[in-house]
Amino acid sequence: MNFKILKKSKISRARLGFLETDHGVVETPCLVPVATQAVVKTLDSKEVQETKSQILIANTFHLHLKPGEKIIDKAGKLQKFMNWKKPLMTDSGGYQVFSLGFGTDFGLGSKILKKEQERGEAIKENAQPQKIKINHDGVVFRSPINGDELFLGPKESIKIQEKLGADIIFAFDECTAPLADFSYVKKSLEKTHRWAKICLKAHSTGSGQAKKSKQALYGIVQGSRFKDLRLESSKFIGGLDFDGFGIGGEFGNDKKEMHKMVGWVVDELPEKKPRHLLGVGYLEDMELIIKSGVDTFDCTVPTHYARRGIAFTSEGKLNLKQTKFxxxxxxxxxxxxxxxxxxxxKDYICHLLKAGExxxxxxxxxxxxxYFNTFVEDIRTKIKKGEI
Ligand SMILES: [Zn+2]
Structure with a gap:
């Protein structure tokens, strides 16, 4: 993989560039639509391409469980399996496996979580979630499909991702829950940093195949909402020989806070390597994310909202299930x-949704x-013109 910066903004951290992979070039900044199960739900690969999507991210955890990386490897890797001819990323599976832990215990992302936070309840150092066991080498968990005991750690994640064969893969990290306190996150960072080195080693020595195919490996910066820990993680991960960097975890409660926190990280990372923000990207956040110096970011918003009947338009969000349409x-x-x-x-789309079609x-x-891809394309134009 080759990353080139074409222009750096003089008024923000935004930058214009391109990522060149074996499967083509991605103009950055760029939205990365989510293809969890090797598909953007409801669309085929040709249709996804027609939406101006340049690169997708598939999910290691789900594909490991179903159909398993062996099947995909035999089919000639993920891009052949799903007939997607453009660049592709896979995540490490860390987020999903850790969501089975504290995420499930505390109802991550729900209103309950907010109440726990208001009551000052937190996940403290050495705490263990109920349904998974986090140890020195990785995570022991039960398969949500058949209850089998499974294990995922840095070596396993890299091995699976090499078999899946995406252009860009991610290191296995502990994604801490928003309720984790400073002591928990500090201890967790030691693990994430140790695992980062294991991932680098596993990827360079592994089958040897991966290096030859120029599969890029991104390290992940964690540290939750704590400035000291974010800086520590950015310096440590940024100092390792990764091809690019993912920024993961918790980013506070609002846009301004997120902008500030991403800024801490970006300022410590090597200038010349690409940065990917994991799992963030409401339409209203995009300009700010890009101004924070992020090159690519994945988000489920356009696809997830669509399946709930929501269209994003220049007049705002529309709920197409409403009878008025x-x-x-x-x-x-x-x-x-x-x-x-x-x-x-609109009348026809409303009818289809109401009829459950x-x-x-x-x-x-x-x-x-x-709409989202055009929105980001417009931001690229604005960077080019010096407006952002
Ligand atoms: Zn349209």
């Missing part, structure tokens, strides 16, 4: 030139991805 004979967005907006109207979700997924 049955009377609107107009495109989702009159300024959008995607295949859906050129050929279908999957094509309704498909049309919204297509439009939302096109």
């Amino acid at each position: 049955l009377k609107k004979r107009e495109p989702l967005d009159k300024n959008c030139i995607c295949n859906v907006c050129l050929n279908y109207k 999957i094509t309704g979700m498909k049309l919204l997924t297509f439009h939302n991805l096109y």
